[in-house]
Amino acid sequence: MTLFGLAAFLFATASTAQSENWTQFRGPGGRATAVSSQTLPADIGPENHLLWKSAVAKGHSSPVLFGDRIYLTGFAGKKLTTFALDRKTGKTLWSQVAPYKKIESMHRVGSPATSSVTTDGERVYSFFGSSGLFCYDVDGKAVWSLRMGPFDNQFGATSSPLLADDRLVMVQDHDNASFLAAFDKRTGKELWRADRTSFRRNYGTPVLWDVAGETQVVVLGTSQVTAYDIDTGDRIWTVRGTTRVSSNTPVIGGDGMLYVATTGGSSAPGQPTFQQLIATADANTNKLLEPKELPGSPIKSFFGQFDRDKDGSLNETEYETIREVFALSRSVALRIRPGGRGDITKTHVDWEYTKSVPRNSSPVYANGLLFMVKDGGVLTSLDAKTGKVTKQGRLAGTGTYYSSPVVGDGKIYFLNQKGQLTVITAEADWKQLATAEFGEDCLATPAIVDGRIYIRTVANLYCFGAAK
Numbered sequence: 018m019t020l021f022g023l024a025a026f027l028f029a030t031a032s033t034a035q036s037e038n039w040t041q042f043r044g045p046g047g048r049a050t051a052v053s054s055q056t057l058p059a060d061i062g063p064e065n066h067l068l069w070k071s072a073v074a075k076g077h078s079s080p081v082l083f084g085d086r087i088y089l090t091g092f093a094g095k096k097l098t099t100f101a102l103d104r105k106t107g108k109t110l111w112s113q114v115a116p117y118k119k120i121e122s123m124h125r126v127g128s129p130a131t132s133s134v135t136t137d138g139e140r141v142y143s144f145f146g147s148s149g150l151f152c153y154d155v156d157g158k159a160v161w162s163l164r165m166g167p168f169d170n171q172f173g174a175t176s177s178p179l180l181a182d183d184r185l186v187m188v189q190d191h192d193n194a195s196f197l198a199a200f201d202k203r204t205g206k207e208l209w210r211a212d213r214t215s216f217r218r219n220y221g222t223p224v225l226w227d228v229a230g231e232t233q234v235v236v237l238g239t240s241q242v243t244a245y246d247i248d249t250g251d252r253i254w255t256v257r258g259t260t261r262v263s264s265n266t267p268v269i270g271g272d273g274m275l276y277v278a279t280t281g282g283s284s285a286p287g288q289p290t291f292q293q294l295i296a297t298a299d300a301n302t303n304k305l306l307e308p309k310e311l312p313g314s315p316i317k318s319f320f321g322q323f324d325r326d327k328d329g330s331l332n333e334t335e336y337e338t339i340r341e342v343f344a345l346s347r348s349v350a351l352r353i354r355p356g357g358r359g360d361i362t363k364t365h366v367d368w369e370y371t372k373s374v375p376r377n378s379s380p381v382y383a384n385g386l387l388f389m390v391k392d393g394g395v396l397t398s399l400d401a402k403t404g405k406v407t408k409q410g411r412l413a414g415t416g417t418y419y420s421s422p423v424v425g426d427g428k429i430y431f432l433n434q435k436g437q438l439t440v441i442t443a444e445a446d447w448k449q450l451a452t453a454e455f456g457e458d459c460l461a462t463p464a465i466v467d468g469r470i471y472i473r474t475v476a477n478l479y480c481f482g483a484a485k
Contacts, residue, residue: 039082039464042133042177043421047224047266049381051425055468059428059440061481062453068469068480071107074098076130077419077460078177080471080478083138086110086155087471089478090130090143095120097129099143099151107480111157117148121166123173126419126434126460133177133222133461135185140202142185146174150185152205161205169193175220175264181232181247184208190219190238192322197223197236197245211250215239215338217322220264221379226275228355235275237263240345242277242353254357256366261346265375266421270382270401273355274367278380278389280348285315288340291333305330316343348374350389352404368404373397378418381429383443390431392417394439398447407445413452414439419460425470432459436474455479 043049051057058066074091081088087102100112120129132144140160141153147166154160168174170191178187185200195213200206219238225247226233232247240261244253261282268276289297291306298310307330311317316339323339324331331339350370357365373391380389386407387399394412399405414437422431424443428450431439436455441447461473469482 037466038084038138039080039466040137041081041135041179042079042222043266043268043379043462044423044464046269047179047222048268049379049421049423049462050383051423051465053467054426056483057426057428057465057468057470058481058483060451060453061440061470061472062438063455063479065453066481066483068482068484069107070480071102071109071478072476073102073109073473073478074100074112074130075128075476076473077128077475078130078473079133079462080464080473081134081136082464082466082471083136087478088134088136088141088143089473090132090134090145092128092130097145097148099134099141099153099157101141101155101157102478104480107478113151113153113157113159115143115145115148115151115162117145119147119167121146121168121173122171126458127173127175128460129173131173131175131460135178135180137180137202142178142180142202144174144178144187150178150187150200150205152202163200163205165189170218172218172220177222179223179225181225181234184247186223186225186234186247188213188219188223188234188236188238190216192217193325197234197250199247199250209250211245211252213238214325217342218262220262221279222266224267224269224275226269226355235267237265237267237277237279239263240342242267242275254359254361254365256351256353257360257362258345258347259349259351261342264377266379268380268382270387272382272385272401274401275353275355276350276380276382276387276401277353278350278374278387279376280374281376282346283315283343284346285343288314288316288343290340291331291336294336303330305332306336307331316340347371350374350380350387350399350404352387352401367402370399370404370406373409375418379421381422381424383424383429384445386443386445388422388429388443388447390418390422394418394433396431396441396447398445400445408447412439412441413437413449421462423463423465423470425465430463430470432463432472434458434460438472
């Protein structure tokens with residue numbers, strides 16, 4: 018570490034008690050909520066309450082802040098980059114390029130720079146799919162890297178890494194070889210790996226839940242929510258009956274409860290068993306099922322995702338796996354109580370809500386309420402204790418929502434894909450306070466630190482706040 022880097026690190030460490038940090042995707046604890054109650058302007062916009070604006074390499078990763086620095090990733094000029102900006106000015110301090118053999122396929126609106134970095138103020142960790150995990154110091158000097166993949170997923174890898182003490186934790190759910198793993202943050206050495214072979218493609222980031230002194234890694238994906246032990250990777254509990262494909266991140270409320278809201282992927286309950294189909298549809302009598310033997314089945318459209326050995330047919334295990342996933346899949350928001358072990362679907366779920374659930378945007382908790390925005394700008398607020406709707410309405414910004422809302426100073430900020438901002442009051446009978454148009458796509462989630470709100474559009478980073 019250079020003298021400049023050491024000074025920056027010491028400044029960041031010493032000032033942590035006075036200033037806030039936003040160390041991961043969706044900030045402290047993944048709650049998407051400002052730590053302090055400092056005043057934030059509601060009527061922000063491209064020119065209003067703007068402190069600075071910086072052009073950055075295109076990407077969808079969300080801003081992460083520690084001390085006097087902001088960390089992002091980008092993809093420009095066919096280069097995958099991790100870079101740091103000065104928090105006061107937006108000036109780029111350093112940029113590092115991650116090597117790759119091939120840019121993976123991705124969603125049509127996606128980016129290979131979608132995963133957000135995480136940092137402890139001493140090291141910065143970024144992830145670029147099959148290019149792998151990268152660790153840098155605060156000067157941008159490479160410390161270690163770990164190649165991963167290639168991943169079998171036509172829409173790419175988007176989940177962000179998390180830090181838990183000396184561990185770096187991440188999940189990768191794809192059509193094959195899905196896993197949750199923990200790595201030594203100092204060396205990149207793998208500490209444990211939890212097999213998630215039965216899970217298929219998912220895109221959300223886990224959340225860390227402290228339950229009676231035990232840290233649990235909670236992962237949402239493939240029709241269930243699952244918690245793992247941070248020290249061993251052992252499965253602790255499962256809640257079954259969520260959506261088939263998940264892009265959302267759970268949130269832990271100020272009440273200590275876990276909240277999930279997710280929709281994505283069709284469901285098809287009541288499909289015939291493998292043995293029933295073998296008896297009626299196995300035209301070539303090979304005791305396997307080929308696509309042509311499933312002409313009217315919804316399973317045919319997702320055949321490739323569940324054909325694990327890629328032999329062009331489904332055996333009984335492969336078929337029954339997808340049949341169960343389709344049977345369990347549903348759009349749902351729910352609240353889970355801590356303390357469960359094993360299958361806790363019937364014992365620790367307090368309530369469920371199955372209407373107007375978001376596909377990509379994750380929920381936020383504020384003032385005893387759960388807020389979630391569905392594509393089209395349909396905003397629903399639920400009483401967190403009962404799951405009852407307190408209000409539902411349409412935001413000024415309609416369209417698709419990939420960005421998740423953030424909470425600060427009694428306000429909630431929502432950004433849709435087109436860069437339309439809507440600000441509301443964080444209350445049961447919420448009201449719209451302001452709107453703005455950024456005029457370019459926005460898929461990243463904003464960050465709120467020390468009375469400043471940082472918004473990343475596809476090619477720019479904005480800093481807003483009341484003048485000090």
